[in-house]
Amino acid sequence: MTRAVLSIGSNLGDRFAFLQSVVDGLRPFVIAVSPVYETAAWGVEDQPDFLNAIVIVASDEVDEWGWLRRGQALENAAGRVREKRWGPRTLDVDVVSVDGVSSDHPELLLPHPGAFERATVLIPWLDVEPDAVLPGRGPVAGLEFSADGVRRRDDLVLSGWMDV
Template sequence: MTRVVLSIGSNLGDRLARLQSVVDGLGAAVRAVSPVYETAAWGGVEQGPFLNAVVIADDPALDARAWLRRGQELERAADRVREVHWGPRTLDVDIVTCHDGSAEVTSDDEELTLPHPLAHQRAFVLAPWLAVDPSATLTVAGETTPVAALLDAIDADERAGVRQVDLALAL
């Protein structure tokens, strides 16, 4: 069985509906959903704020590449267009980490890098993940580190820019 942590975000159109489409699209595979956060765009491209959340899911029929394809299908269903790197988007579905049973799945190729190589630098990933799984860990440069410690290491201004909002995703 594979268990994934997915970071989802949207800053175009009905942002909450776009996030909900992921939860709905994954159906019975969803095990937990974080609160929803609003964050300033990351990556230096001028654009509106994102809604972000983390979804934890598992499915015995999916390996890491199948999770990647599933995330891309959900993005296509939300009319995702990849025009500008880190630009505005209807939906972004990133695999942060994947486990097959107790073993962490690693991958380092141009199609899929696991664990996500920048997740440890992104408060908009770590804060929702920590909210839904306080004991979460992430492997960075071969070392497994508590997500709480990774979040604490991020600049205070960036952490402050990740604000929980009064919106929720339905399971």
């Protein structure tokens, strides 16, 4: 069984609906979903705020490449356009970690190279997995990162996965 940690985010259109589309699209594989957080854009700062969450998935049939392809298919279904690196997007699905697998392939860097410093990944991940470990970096709870501007949105709850 492969287990993957996916970081999802959206800052264009119906941001919450795009996040929900990931949970719905991966429903048979979802084992945990974090609360939703709102954060300022990272990288290119002149854009709308993001909604972010973590989805943990598992399957006997899907490997790290399969999780990448499924994430890309969900991005495409949401109308994702890749115009500018770190630019605005309808949906972003990043494969953060898959069973401790390391990859330096340009299409699939594992663990995700920026995850160790991004509160948009680490805070929601700790919500669903307090003992989380980021391969190559150690326990997530012990990593140093800034939580400035990260706001938990308890009014937005991703649903439909617990009754699988």
